[in-house]
Amino acid sequence: MTSRNELLSVKDLCVSFRRKKKADKVAVNRISFSVKEGEILGIAGESGSGKSMTALAVMGLLPDGAKCSCEEIVFDGKKLRGNNADKKEQKAEELLRRQLSGFEMAMIFQEPLTSLNPVLPIKTQMEEPLLLHTSLGKEDRERAIIEALTKAELKNGEQLLQQYPHQLSGGMRQRVMIAMAMINKPRLLICDEPTTALDAVTEREIVELIRRLAKENHTSVLFISHDLSVLRELCDRVMIMRDGVVVEEGTTEQIFEHPERNYTKRLMAAAVKGPKELSEEQRTSEAETDPENEDGKRRRDKVAYVLSAEHVSVSYRQRTGLFQKRQEKLAVKEMSFDVRKGEVFGIVGESGCGKSTLLKVLSGLYSVREGSVNVQGTPQMVFQDPYTSLNPAKKVGWILEEPLRLKTKLSEAERKERVARMLEETELPEDAGNRYVAELSGGQRQRVAIAAALITNPELVLLDEPVSALDVTVQAQILELLLKLQREHGLTYVFVSHDMAVVRKICDRVLVMKDGKVVECGNTESLFLNPKEEYTKKLLGRK
Amino acid sequence: MRYFIKKTVALMVTLLMAAFLTFLAFEVIPSDAAVANLSIDATEEEIQALRESMGLNQPLLVRYGKFLLGAVTGEFGESTQYGLPVAELLSDRFGVTVSLALLSFVLIVGISVPLGILAARAKTKTGEGIVAFFTQTMMAVPGFFLGMLITLVFGVMLRWFVPGGYVPATEDFFGFLRFMIFPAIAVAVPKIGMSVRFLQSSLKEQMTSDYVRTAKSKGCGKRRVLWKHVLRNALVPVVTFLTMVMAEILAGSIVIEQVFNLSGVGRLLAVSISSRDFPVVRAIVLYTTAVVVILNYGADMICRYLDPRIKEL
Numbered sequence: 001m002t003s004r005n006e007l008l009s010v011k012d013l014c015v016s017f018r019r020k021k022k023a024d025k026v027a028v029n030r031i032s033f034s035v036k037e038g039e040i041l042g043i044a045g046e047s048g049s050g051k052s053m054t055a056l057a058v059m060g061l062l063p064d065g066a067k068c069s070c071e072e073i074v075f076d077g078k079k080l081r082g083n084n085a086d087k088k089e090q091k092a093e094e095l096l097r098r099q100l101s102g103f104e105m106a107m108i109f110q111e112p113l114t115s116l117n118p119v120l121p122i123k124t125q126m127e128e129p130l131l132l133h134t135s136l137g138k139e140d141r142e143r144a145i146i147e148a149l150t151k152a153e154l155k156n157g158e159q160l161l162q163q164y165p166h167q168l169s170g171g172m173r174q175r176v177m178i179a180m181a182m183i184n185k186p187r188l189l190i191c192d193e194p195t196t197a198l199d200a201v202t203e204r205e206i207v208e209l210i211r212r213l214a215k216e217n218h219t220s221v222l223f224i225s226h227d228l229s230v231l232r233e234l235c236d237r238v239m240i241m242r243d244g245v246v247v248e249e250g251t252t253e254q255i256f257e258h259p260e261r262n263y264t265k266r267l268m269a270a271a272v273k274g275p276k277e278l279s280e281e282q283r284t285s286e287a288e289t290d291p292e293n294e295d296g297k298r299r300r301d302k303v304a305y306v307l308s309a310e311h312v313s314v315s316y317r318q319r320t321g322l323f324q325k326r327q328e329k330l331a332v333k334e335m336s337f338d339v340r341k342g343e344v345f346g347i348v349g350e351s352g353c354g355k356s357t358l359l360k361v362l363s364g365l366y367s368v369r370e371g372s373v374n375v376q377g378t379p380q381m382v383f384q385d386p387y388t389s390l391n392p393a394k395k396v397g398w399i400l401e402e403p404l405r406l407k408t409k410l411s412e413a414e415r416k417e418r419v420a421r422m423l424e425e426t427e428l429p430e431d432a433g434n435r436y437v438a439e440l441s442g443g444q445r446q447r448v449a450i451a452a453a454l455i456t457n458p459e460l461v462l463l464d465e466p467v468s469a470l471d472v473t474v475q476a477q478i479l480e481l482l483l484k485l486q487r488e489h490g491l492t493y494v495f496v497s498h499d500m501a502v503v504r505k506i507c508d509r510v511l512v513m514k515d516g517k518v519v520e521c522g523n524t525e526s527l528f529l530n531p532k533e534e535y536t537k538k539l540l541g542r543k
Numbered sequence: 544m545r546y547f548i549k550k551t552v553a554l555m556v557t558l559l560m561a562a563f564l565t566f567l568a569f570e571v572i573p574s575d576a577a578v579a580n581l582s583i584d585a586t587e588e589e590i591q592a593l594r595e596s597m598g599l600n601q602p603l604l605v606r607y608g609k610f611l612l613g614a615v616t617g618e619f620g621e622s623t624q625y626g627l628p629v630a631e632l633l634s635d636r637f638g639v640t641v642s643l644a645l646l647s648f649v650l651i652v653g654i655s656v657p658l659g660i661l662a663a664r665a666k667t668k669t670g671e672g673i674v675a676f677f678t679q680t681m682m683a684v685p686g687f688f689l690g691m692l693i694t695l696v697f698g699v700m701l702r703w704f705v706p707g708g709y710v711p712a713t714e715d716f717f718g719f720l721r722f723m724i725f726p727a728i729a730v731a732v733p734k735i736g737m738s739v740r741f742l743q744s745s746l747k748e749q750m751t752s753d754y755v756r757t758a759k760s761k762g763c764g765k766r767r768v769l770w771k772h773v774l775r776n777a778l779v780p781v782v783t784f785l786t787m788v789m790a791e792i793l794a795g796s797i798v799i800e801q802v803f804n805l806s807g808v809g810r811l812l813a814v815s816i817s818s819r820d821f822p823v824v825r826a827i828v829l830y831t832t833a834v835v836v837i838l839n840y841g842a843d844m845i846c847r848y849l850d851p852r853i854k855e856l
Binding site: 059060061063064098099100101102103106107109111114115116117118119120121128129132133164166177180181 | 760764
């Protein structure tokens with residue numbers, strides 16, 4: 001019998017996947033944990049550590065082909081899943097789960113866009129948990145929906161009811177998801193990386209919202225994230241997972257202040273230090289050093305500009321009606337900045353601020369409407385998602401050779417040699433050239449993308465969120481690699497990101513963007529320590 | 544609403560353009576209707592006189608205007624082959640083709656939607672194999688062969704219907720239905736194979752979507768997930784596909800009409816082309832384009848209703 005205040009207890013949970021002609025892949029290997037009433041438990045780990053599978057197994061939402069076994073999963077004294085249940089018992093378990101899901105336990109997911117049904121209005125989707133689990137009448141249901149939306153800080157709830165997910169922003173969609181999950185005031189809320197797809201400002205707001213709603217409703221939370229700083233802020237207890245097993249478990253303080261296991265320490269070290277971790281003295285002392293001086297010290301000999309943009313405006317045309325004139329929308333407004341040779345120039349801002357558009361202009365994919373952009377040489381680009389930006393039908397060697405075939409007159413032997421050298425420089429295995437992209441890991445793929453960008457010896461490389469799709473440890477490795485290559489080849493980077501911690505680690509200067517305009521631009525450290533504009537402070541999480 | 548107006552305007556414009564192109568196409572054909580109507584030894588005066596009376600000497604735009612007016616009022620001139628007004632000739636044939644199309648469409652939708660759902664739920668390898676075998680066989684059988692097979696088995700051997708014994712619906716409705724069901728099956732079978740596959744893959748794809756997981760997390764059972772969430776998402780590509788099928792059948796299935804000895808639009812077209820009966824050909828071409836355009840318009844409306852994300856012109 002579980003102790004009285006234990007809401008969820010999981011014993012010896014195993015999840016594995018069947019594979020063709022190979023042994024089953026074990027995703028979760030005999031883990032046990034429990035969540036107390038009103039407690040927030042965080043599960044941290046890299047992707048593939050089994051943390052999401054654990055959450056899905058608790059909710060009974062494992063994908064087809066997953067095999068799940070356990071000693072027992074008990075929720076509020078009721079057995080959700082037992083060991084070796086026969087057909088009849090399984091049916092009963094299934095029924096119980098359906099009664100509890102969306103009522104006493106609810107879940108929110110990583111991708112707020114795809115997690116909502118695209119063809120149903122918000123009202124219909126939010127109504128479902130009420131229809132299935134309560135006997136409220138039509139008007140009461142509507143009132144409950146609006147109340148839930150208001151609690152999730154969505155102001156014009158009534159207007160939202162008839163809208164569809166695609167008409168809302170990412171942050172709003174996630175709020176709708178939260179409102180929907182909380183509508184029946186569940187006792188357990190499971191969050192599977194709910195902020196990963198959101199930008200820094202929205203992320204903070206969403207975490208705050210989950211914390212507040214959980215407290216108000218006395219809801220326990222199982223919060224899964226690879227972002228340690230979020231877990232540190234939110235959780236009472238944290239569990240670190242790796243390769244399907246629990247590495248370490250303890251109160252948030254224990255884990256973050258006195259980690260015992262080496263892996264936990266490594267994970268902490270790899271998580272790029274955010275501005276929070278700096279002590280006050282450090283802040284003031286560093287702020288006193290002259291930013292110009294420091295910058296000059298770094299690259300005194302190079303004041304040449306690789307890229308300069310003057311009063312650049314970019315617009316795209318949108319037609320609002322058949323008989324209306326096409327309207328111009330400005331995505332970038334009157335931006336001016338220079339990028340010095342050999343520096344790492346960061347561009348930060350929320351999603352939708354125009355940073356990707358700006359990058360496409362710099363690379364020559366878009367043309368400017370007004371102003372001018374001067375770029376030396378042909379810049380190369382590295383994209384965010386290494387899974388979709390590399391051709392899956394070609395081998396890595398072919399992908400790397402392609403720019404050489406098109407732009408140079410090198411012989412085949414010379415090209416092959418160059419490819420081999422590039423693979424070595426990007427620390428890829430020698431035989432990677434003969435493999436397909438699908439056979440590589442996410443980190444390796446991003447290495448391939450970097451190698452493909454650098455193979456033509458460009459001076460300027462444009463990086464569009466190159467590490468945001470990667471795990472923390474891989475992130476750190478890729479950033480190291482980028483810095484190493486930059487030093488060795490004297491490269492200039494324009495680095496676009498929404499992750500302030502990463503920007504702080506890698507960039508020499510930073511430009512903060514909002515609504516297509518420059519908010520602030522300056523030396524990284526001084527900007528992080530003494531942000532002048534309100535918006536920059538908000539972005540850095542200091543209000 | 545705005546989408547509806549936009550689409551309707553676009554429909555009108557497309558129809559006008561299609562009519563103009565059809566008109567133009569018959570203008571550039573190097574054959575003079577007047578010459579074609581007279582005997583070889585007709586004098587120049589006789590040709591000119593006939594051209595005058597047929598209105599062939601008027602300016603292009605005036606003739607286009609007249610053609611358009613005729614098209615709207617159902618006045619397409621006279622068939623050179625039968626000496627009958629084209630409209631009268633066509634109205635009989637339309638009846639046959641449209642009823643064949645409607646009947647086969649009912650069969651296609653009525654059979655392939657439940658089968659597609661069933662197929663999508665086939666989880667085992669054997670289940671999938673069976674579905675693949677049957678759908679592929681259905682798609683692979685040529686229409687004329689299937690038609691002949693049906694005639695042989697049901698008409699000649701079982702004597703369930705009289706081959707070639709078409710009865711107009713106005714005379715004996717059940718007799719008409721008893722006959723028409725067989726050509727309708729011949730038309731429908733290959734299309735059913737295709738739509739089952741289409742619906743199956745569309746459903747399967749949707750079943751793995753994130754929103755399905757969300758629905759389950761809310762406590763929806765399998766049935767509710769399927770009917771409430773998945774089906775609507777999965778139907779959009781199927782609707783587009785079925786529209787194409789319907790247009791194809793309405794444009795006339797020459798082969799099936801030939802096999803079952805039905806006098807529908809398809810056969811009329813074939814005969815008219817070989818005997819250079821241009822007024823008839825022109826009317827059929829115009830009818831076919833109009834059918835395709837209007838069906839697409841209808842499909843756009845349905846898709847828009849199913850999926851509110853669709854908004855571009």
